[in-house]
Amino acid sequence: MTGIRRSRDVPELVTRAREGDPRAVARLVSLVEDGDEVLPQVAAALAPFAGDAHVIGLTGSPGVGKSTTTNELVRIFRKQQKRVGVLAVDPSSPFTGGAILGDRVRMQDHATDPGVYIRSMSSRGHLGGLSAATPQAVRVLDGAGCDPVVVETVGVGQAEVEIAGLADTTLVLLAPGMGDSIQAAKAGVLEIADIFVVNKADRDGADATYRDIQGMIGLGERAPGQWRPKVLRAVAARAEGVEEIVAAITEHREHLQDTGELRKRRERRAAAExxxxxxxxxxxxxxxxxxxxxxxxxxxxxxxxxxxxxxxxxxxxxxxxxxxxx
Amino acid sequence: MTGIRRSRDVPELVTRAREGDPRAVARLVSLVEDGDEVLPQVAAALAPFAGDAHVIGLTGSPGVGKSTTTNELVRIFRKQQKRVGVLAVDPSSPFTGGAILGDRVRMQDHATDPGVYIRSMSSRGHLGGLSAATPQAVRVLDGAGCDPVVVETVGVGQAEVEIAGLADTTLVLLAPGMGDSIQAAKAGVLEIADIFVVNKADRDGADATYRDIQGMIGLGERAPGQWRPKVLRAVAARAEGVEEIVAAITEHREHLQDTGELRKRRERRAAAExxxxxxxxxxxxxxxxxxxxxxxxxxxxxxxxxxxxxxxxxxxxxxxxxxxxx
Structure with a gap:
């Protein structure tokens, strides 16, 4: 990877990324991930083109089926002729700069589809974790014409909260019998989720998890006109309930637009960035x-x-x- | 909670905390958690007394038995006549400032023991997560004469790495069949753990988890004289294998002292703080x-x-x- 260390090459790189050249997109994300010195030029070149993509955050504990669900969401967005960006952020790999479950094994269904750009990132122990590099990587995918951009991250912890600051719509995945109910009960998750998905809904305990979440949402206070988190059931591994998730995401985005909340969220996101x-x-x-x-x-x-x-x-x-x- | 907002009250508060007054300790931790304006005075008053406690980090996914294990460790340290501080940090509750599973239900065994100070903290979405408030809270417990101080936090994510920066000795808890092997395989956890504990070792899959971890440790490169992470088995709920954990912690501390690494870790910690x-x-x-x-x-x-x-x-x-x- 040589030859694009100089700032005068950046505009050409951005042009190529906008034309859909996956290598140019990859190079830009790498520059962001490495905190390269040309980052200010990258940001300046992207600014006129970025800011329109719907950013979907997807989080949950290990084993709830995040990758499978993302894979299914991508499939449906592709049927809708959308160009999709996926950032799989792995905050538990700060040292090596990459997860063992890297790009190649994730979401193989879409590995050869030029309309899908998939990238694993680690947050590398940056101060502020996700907050430092991920928004800039989202901006790259957005500027390259991806809409939506799905940001998938392992839940429990700071990352979960940061993803909500980054996303327009935050999905929290749960699975029956994983102690997720108690985790979800913690106010943090309740406040960040726009949509709850009880995945693996064919398993024992799914109804209990569903009811727990519904009950907790019912307890929360909500201003008039405020979004009430949706709770959906899915079996992503069998593609069941996934169309409904996409419909809920669309509905949430329309709600954000109608209420002016989308603009507010984006200004908050820009301020944090x-x-x-x-x-x-x-x-x-x-x-x-x-x-x-x-x-x-x-x-x-x-x-x-x-x-x-x-x-x-x-x-x-x-x-x-x-x-x-x- | 009134009357200790003024900086001239701080030295008295620190004196009372050092004498073992739990309300004074609680008040100091609250001042830290709230980012109170008298914090510089608190830090200055504590500086001469803090810095000696052995800080033990304990992390792991939800459900591996962190609280139970902490409870058992405290029991053994108390038998050794040690004054023990416990900070249960919950990074998933940034909004409300406290977990639902708060101080009262955690570690009830020691709730009335004046030689144990237990406190739940949330990281409250601070930039830098744990890194902002927790070290200062550790300093309060340390300055108040607690040694060791156990910092327990939910694993997976940034928090896990931050706990390693904070602790002299980091314990990573695993349980069989929770997908922890894959999680642990991620370089981050391998690099932060001084001691692995396969808890719930009476369950199916414990041997496989134990072997997985041993295998991965074997693969890692290590300089001569460098600590080789220990892997222990325990059933904390039945108090089995817990004496061995304490022995390993002691051995690790001695190793740190003998090699000069303790001093280095503490300087690194101070720099981060x-x-x-x-x-x-x-x-x-x-x-x-x-x-x-x-x-x-x-x-x-x-x-x-x-x-x-x-x-x-x-x-x-x-x-x-x-x-x-x-």
Whole structure:
């Protein structure tokens, strides 16, 4: 992979991505994932074209059938002649930059379809996790003409919440008998899900899970006109109930448009993205101060108990603002 | 909860916490969790006393028996006359500030033991998740004389990695037949675990899980003298294999001390904590610029496609550094 490290190559790369060249899309996502120095140019070149795609977040615990469900959703979107982007974000692989279940084995049904772009990403322990690289990767797929863009991530944890900040429509997948009811009971999941899918609905306990979720949604307070989360049943492995999921996604998007909430969500998303990039810049500056010696010195003093971390942080902020000792 | 909002009350509060007053400890943890403005005073008052506790991270998927195992570990540490702190961090509850399974139902065995301080925390969607509030809460328990401090968190995701950054010794719990092998296979978990515990080892598939983990550890490269992760079996619900976990924790701590790695980990931890606080300060400044109007304006332009997020972030950083238009 050489030859596209220079900023003057970026506009051509974006043009090729917009024409549907999967290698150009792949290269752009890699630049985002690597935090390449040409990222500002990439972002600038994409800005006029990005921002229209419907971003669908899909999350759930390991084993609930996320990949299978995504695969089925893609199939239906393709029948609707849509160009689909899929980002499978794996926040548990911060070190190696990739999941063992990589691109090749995921969603093989669509591996050769030029109308589908599938990519696995790791969040690589970035501060802010998903919030740093994923929105920019979504922007690449969006700018390349993918609509919808599906962002799939393993649930439980911070990632789940971040996906909701990123998505227009958030799907939370559950499966019977996996302790998901208790997990879902935690307010976080209830507040992020626009659509619940009880997958593997042919298994024992599916009705109980369905009722649990319905019950909890019933308890929540909702302003007039506010979206009431839908609860659906599916057996994605047999393609059952998947058309209904797509219908619910469409209905939710129309609701967002009609109420002006879509615009609000996108502004919130943009604000979070701007902030994440700004903090990344500042963080890099902190770590670069005297080639890292400033932070290391402060850390040593804190570890010794000679300095508290707040005072140390204050010194670090001051030095970041005046890196040349102004 | 009134009367301790003023910074002049902080030293007294720290004194009371060090004397073992659980209400003082609780109040300090609340101040940390709320990001109270007296936090710098709290940190300064704790600095001379904190830094000695052995911090044990315990993570794993929902249902592997984390609370039960923590409960058993606490029982053994208490037999050893140790004062124990437990922080149960729930990163899936960012909105409400608390899990449904709160302090009261967790680890009831020790609810009335004054030598055990147990607290649930949510990470509340803080940027950086655990990295912002949890280290400061650990510092409170440490400063209050708890040693060890056990930090328990739901696995899979960013939280898992962050716990490793926070802990001296990281335990990863697995259970047979939960798809954990595949999860564990992801490099992230392998690299963070100092000790693997196959819990529910009386169940079918325990041997396979045990062998899978052993096999994967065998594949990893290790420098001479580097710790080889231990793999243990336990049935925490019947208190089986738990003494062995404590012995392995002790052995790991001795290894860290002998090799100088303990000091390195603590400096790394301090660096991460300093950086998280510094970034929190800068973030608050960004959000406060013209009462939030600056970020909102930039977000609107990005949502419109008139500006790209990198350029917007650059403007935000510049304005944060010169908030008065210098």
């Amino acid at each position: 701007i902030e994440a990039i700004a903090l990344g810049t500042l963080r890099a500056r902190m770590e670069a101060l005297r080639d890292g010696a400033v932070l290391a010195d402060l850390a040593r003093q804190v570890a010794d108990g000679d300095l508290d971390p707040h005072t140390a942080a204050g010194e670090l902020v001051t030095m970041t603002e005046a890196p040349n000792g102004r | 300093i950086e998280a606080i510094a970034l929190g300060t800068l973030r608050a400044r960004m959000e406060a610029l013209r009462d939030g109007a600056v970020l909102a304006d930039l977000a609107r332009q990005v949502a419109d496609g008139d500006l790209d997020p990198h350029t917007a972030a650059g403007e935000l950083v510049t304005m944060t550094e010169a908030p008065n238009g210098r």
